[in-house]
Amino acid sequence: MTTSFSYDVAVNGAWLSEHGAALYERNLPVLPETEDNTVKLANTDGVVDFGASYGPRTIGLTFEITSSAAEFHRTLAYLARTFNAKRGEITLEFADMPGKYYVATYAGTLALGATGSR
Numbered sequence: 001m002t003t004s005f006s007y008d009v010a011v012n013g014a015w016l017s018e019h020g021a022a023l024y025e026r027n028l029p030v031l032p033e034t035e036d037n038t039v040k041l042a043n044t045d046g047v048v049d050f051g052a053s054y055g056p057r058t059i060g061l062t063f064e065i066t067s068s069a070a071e072f073h074r075t076l077a078y079l080a081r082t083f084n085a086k087r088g089e090i091t092l093e094f095a096d097m098p099g100k101y102y103v104a105t106y107a108g109t110l111a112l113g114a115t116g117s118r
Contacts, residue, residue, distance in 0.1 A: 012091050021079055022065075025040045033054070037052060079110060085106045087106070
């Protein structure tokens, strides 16, 4: 489910819009991908099904830098500190879902788009 909107997100209680980064898009799947647990046995047709388990639920966030050109690199540094994988778990709260928190571990990259603003 990909939605484009101008809502905000708080990371560990700090709203990113107050630091020059507006939430541009989020990908928040209803359920994580499943991992099927099956075994193919020799001389048998098909597979033996041992059920399925959920993999990680990946949340994708895209930001637009709203700070001035003079503050651009400061905002990028703030995002890099906020989403540093060495911080461990972070808590996300979306402005359109107050009181609902997602505990997450950062596992990705901070890539800039062609305009340098996302």
